[in-house]
C-alpha cells in the first residue's frame with residue numbers, strides 16, 4: 001500500500017536521494033525546502049511523481065501553511081533539513097559572530113526538526129516513523145554544528161517517548177562524510193577529503209543513496225521495534241577532524 005512521506009530539505013543531496021528512494025517504491029512523497037529551484041529538480045528527477053512545497057521548517061507560520069497543503073495522513077516524516085554554518089565563521093571570532101553561528105546551527109539542525117515534528121505530530125499515523133538526520137559530528141566535537149546534532153539526538157529520545165504511545169518510532173541516522181552534496185560546498189581540500197576517507201575502516205566514500213537505504217529500512221515494518229536509537233552510517237570512522 002502506498003504511504004505518504006514528507007522529506008524536509010528534499011531538494012538537494014541526501015534529502016533528494018531519500019525522496020527518490022521512497023518514490024521508486026511507489027510511495028507518495030512531498031519534499032520541502034526554502035528554495036524553489038532545487039525542489040523543482042527533485043520533482044523532475046522523479047518524473048513528476050514527487051510533490052514539492054516551499055517551507056522554512058524553522059518558521060511557525062510557514063509550517064502552518066504547509067499543513068494546509070499536506071494530506072490528512074502522513075506515514076513517515078524524514079527530518080533531513082540542516083547544515084553546517086560553521087564554515088562561514090569569520091576569524092577571529094567576535095562574540096557577535098559566535099552568537100550568530102550558534103543560533104544559525106541550532107536553527108538549521110534542531111529548530112527545523114523540533115518544529116516540523118510538532119507541526120506534523122497529529123497527522124502522523126499510528127505505527128508511522130520519524131527519522132531525523134544527525135551526524136558523526138555529534139560524537140567527536142565539531143563546534144556549534146556538532147553540538148546542534150548532539151542536541152538533535154537527545155531530543156530524539158523525547159520524541160520516541162512521546163510518540164511511542166501511538167506506536168510511532170523515532171530514530172536518528174548519523175552519517176559520516178557523504179560525498180556529492182551541497183553540504184561541504186568548496187570547503188574540502190583534496191587533503192582533507194582524503195583524510196576523511198582514510199579515517200573510515202572500509203576506505204569508502206559514503207553516498208546519499210547509502211543514507212537513503214538506511215532511512216528506507218527504518219521506515220519499514222521490519223524496523224518496528226527500533227526506536228529512540230542512533231544508527232551510525234560512517235564506514236567505521238572514528239573522527240571528524
Ligand code: NDP
Pocket residue numbers: 008009010011012013014015032033034035036038055056057058080081082083084107108112133134135136174175176177178179181182183184
Ligand atoms: P545539503 O546542503 O545538500 O542539504 C541540506 C538541505 O536542507 C537543503 O536542501 C536545504 O534547502 C535544506 N534546509 C536547510 N535549512 C532549511 C530550513 N530552515 N527549512 C527547510 N529546509 C532547509 O546537504 P546534505 O544533503 O549533505 O545534508 C542533509 C542532512 O545531512 C543535513 O541535516 C546535514 O547536516 C546532514 N549530514 C550531512 C553529511 C554530509 O557529509 N553531507 C554528514 C552528516 C550529516 P534550502 O536551503 O533550499 O532550504
